[in-house]
Amino acid sequence: MPGIEVVDLISDDGEGYDEEHDVFGYEPEENETPDQISYIEIQDDEDSLDETPTTPTESFPEEIEVPHIDHHGCGRIKPGDTVEMKNASSDSTLRAGDFLRVEKVIEVLETGEVKLRGYAMRRTKHLAPQFDRHLNELFMNWEVRQNDERRHSDQGLQDLALDHVSRKRECVLTNRPYPSLSFRDIKPEIPTSIRKNEEARDWIYEHGRLVCRYLNKVFVHKGKATYTGEVRSLYEEECDDTKASTSAAGKHHRHSSSVEILDSDPISERPQLPQKSRRYRFGDCFCGAGGASKGASNAGLKVLWGADNDKTVLEAYELNFPDASAIEIDIHELPTYMTRKNFYVDILNLSCPCQFWSGAHTCPGQNDQKNVEALYTVGPAIKILKPRIVSLEQTPGLIRFKKHRLYWRFLIHQLLNEGYNVRYTVENFAEFGLPQRRTRLLLLAAKRGIPLPPFPRPTHGPFGSGLKPLVSIWDALAPIRQLPPGTRDHYHQPWEEKRVNGIPYNPREGPMMKCITASGGPAALYFDGTRRFTPREASCLQGFDLDFYLAGSKTQAMRQVGNAFPPIMAELVLLSAAQTLEAFDHGLIDKEEDILDLYETLTAKGIDLNSSSAASSPSSPFSSENLASSSSSGPSSGENNFRYLNRLRRSIVPKKRLRLFGAVPRIEARPDRRVKKRAAAGFGLFVDGGADDDDGASERRKRIKQDSPATQQKQIEEQFWREYGGKTIELD
Structure with missing residues (x-):
């Protein structure tokens, strides 16, 4: 085209966000009220939740595939073609201007109707800034139903009636980086009559090559979003330019700056007797006092360093992890301070402050900016350190509320741009052994060339779920209750807490306590109604052991507790990441394997990990064996040569799930947990042994050898009658 260069002519699609529309709305439902039932029932005969199509019982098929169909407007359409829609389809999520990559042409035998079945695609500008707004760039969109056992690639297919088809378009599916294979590479022949830049751009928009590089996968339940999904580059088997060479994957892995390079098939040449796995390294940005690092240590990771800009929390971090480096630094300065050579880790946690995104944030704060x-800072941090796995915990408001949606998309954008695939979910931590309703957004990102780790499945649930019972406040405070007289703790002095006129409640059953926040929050009322929880009690409710160090004033200590990533949940998430890395490094799984449950994936391949001796449940301080001894600092060696996979076990699919929002879960009474009367002040007693000193602080943090439960209870009751004279309250 005379006088106009195509690469200079066409600018990126840099319009504002006013035209964008979300693929799925993540808005709170208007009918969410505390009166709703607190769990979702899943019947044994309802595994699909009315979403999985049933297998026809007729002898003859209802539909058949045909090789092609002749369309009156755009000619012959066959599998592999891409068509554009001209108007909205009422029976799908497709809309005008969307595209369909045709996988099958289907004829319905009863009616003779012919329809197209394929994968929906949409321009990236509609999900900006998650994807760059480049001209003629698309993303593929799949709806995946929870509890549907079909392959996700089958669930992602959508049907399109022929009367919704506008025309055929040229489209390439690839996982190569932009602008490879786009119209910029091929320099389209723009008609010579077009001379203005805007006209040329419009012509390419309507007639130029389209390119799809990413898949956006969203899990739905009964047609509603579940805040669970996946965003990744297309896999090789999904790409047009690599389908013929997908077998060139590899067992031996060379680490590069952006992708994992593979040399040979990991499955066909899997080592029979793998050497003992190395211990994966862990780094913790925004570390606080070390909730994520504690979980990493319990998972068996080697904690190398923690970074934060708060000097007080780093004092606690240094005491909790004496073998790790406690780095006082503003995270914005990290790229100039850290180098990959000196600070490289396999797994990097980036759980940045969450206050601004929280639903409880109702007025501007001094630290909002x-x-x-x-x-x-997420993008610059992983650009420097290039970890293999990135983990992140955040408040669900970041993904749930429309006002924060662009921030959420930009977070995903940073990870995609640095060569990572992303998986995310929102979970209620009560389903994993935490004694509070703490709903949080979890994110795992894996460098391209490494399979995405699965999220752990629930371990605790309501009565009838088939899981362990929910943990009560009474259970969580057992370590404090069982300390012998004379034990002193600067962060547990209940007699110094301000008296309040609260309503007493049963710590063993009834509504589960709400989320503990940096200030304690409304959930921080002790169960006799006379005071708030002490920082040490709050730390127990967050899943910390008694020997976990806090620092600073009691207000600062409560903030350290409320801001922490609970180690119970951190351990499960990070252990799953380590197990996935170990399975990949030993050639047990492929780089592009879609893993939702690692145990099931390996079992389906006939791989025996001696899992009968494994224990993948978290190192909970609430379990009876941990009340008398410290929790494990990592997995035992087991009977095989794996460091992390020996803790892998079959997970139980719950028959009930707690709701994420709305109704407060209830802990049901059980015969073995019902108590008629109990001494009110006998719960969680500490006896003052004098002024606090270094010896006392050291004694406070050491592990206490426990007597039998009967002896412990007798000591508590005897102490109560001596000190308080026998006041009792009814708990039932």
């Missing part, structure tokens, strides 16, 4: 800017 800093907290927002912290989210923008």
Whole structure:
């Protein structure tokens, strides 16, 4: 085209966000009220939740595949073609201007109707800034139903009636980086009559090559979003330019700066007797006092360093992890301070401050700007350190509320741009052994060339779920209750807490306590109604052991507890990441394997990991064996040569799930947990042994050898009658 260069002519699609529309709305439902039932029932005969199509019982098929169909407007359409829609389809999520990559042409035998079945695609501008707004760039969109056992690639297919088809378009599916294979590479022949830049851009928009590089997968339940999904580059078997060479994957892995390079098939040449796995390294940005690092240590990771800009929390971190480096640094300075050579880790946690995104944030705060800017440091941090796995915990408001949606998309954008695939979910931590309703957004990102780790499945649930019972406040405070007289703790002095006129409640059953926040929050009322929880009690409710160090004033200590990533949940998430890495490094799984449950994946391949001796449940301080001894600092060696996979076990599919929002879960009474009367002040007693000193602080943090439960209870009751004279309350 005379006088106009195509690469200079066409600018990126840099319009504003006013035209964008979300693939799925993540808005709170208007009918969410505390009166709703607190769990979702899953019947044994309802595995699909009315979403999985049933297998026809007729002898003859209802539909058949045909090789092609002749369309009156755009000619012959066959599998592999891409068509554009001209108007909205009422029976699908497709809309005008969307595209369909045709996989099958289907004829319905009863009616003779012919329809197209394929994968929906949409321009990236509609999900900006998650994807760059480049001209003629698309993303593929799949709806995946929970509890549907079909392959996700089958669930992602959508049907399109022929009367919704506008025309055929040229489209390439690839996982190569932009602008490879786009119209910029091929330099389209623009008609010579077009001379203005805007006209040329419009012509390419309507007639130029389209390119799809990413898949956006969203899990739905009964037609509603579940805040669970996946965003990744297309796999090789999904790409047009690599389908013929997908077998060139590999067992031996060379680590590069952006992708995992593979040499040979990991499955066909799997080592029979793998050497003992190395211990994966862990780094913790925004580490606080070390909730994520504690979980990493319990999972068997080697904690190398923690970074934070708060000097007080780093004092606690240094005491909790004496073998790790405690780095006082503003995260914005990290790229100039850290180098990959000196600070490289396999797994990097980036749980930046969450206050701004929280639903409880109703008025501007003095740290709002800093907290927002912290989210923008995720990209620079992983660009420097290039970990294999990235983990992140955040408040669900980041993904749930429309006002924060662009921030959420930008977070995903940073990870995609650095060569990572992303998986995310929102979970209620009560389903994993935490004695509070703490709903949080979890994210795992894997460098391209490494399979995405699955999220752990629930371990605790309501009565009838088939899981362990929910943990009560009474259970969580057992370590404090069983300490012998004379034990002193600066962060547990209940007699110094301000008296309040609260309503007493049963710590063993009834509504589960709400989320503990940095200030304690409304959930921080002790169960006799006379005071708030002490920082040490709050730390127990967050899943910390008694010997976990806090620092600073009691207000600062409560903030350290409320801001922490609970180690119970951190351990499960990070252990799953380590197990996935170990299975990949030993050639047990492929780089592009879609893994939702690692145990099931390996079992389906006939791989025996001696899992009968494994224990993948978290190192909970609430379990009876941990009340008398410290929790494990990592997995035992077991009977095989794996370091992490020997803790892998079959997970139980729950028959009930707690709701994420709305109704407060209830802990049902059980015969073995019902108590008629109990001494009110006998719960959680500490006896003052004098002024606090170094010896006392050291004694406070050491492990206490426990007597039998009967002896412990007798000591508690005897102490109560001596000190308080026998006041009792009814708990039932």
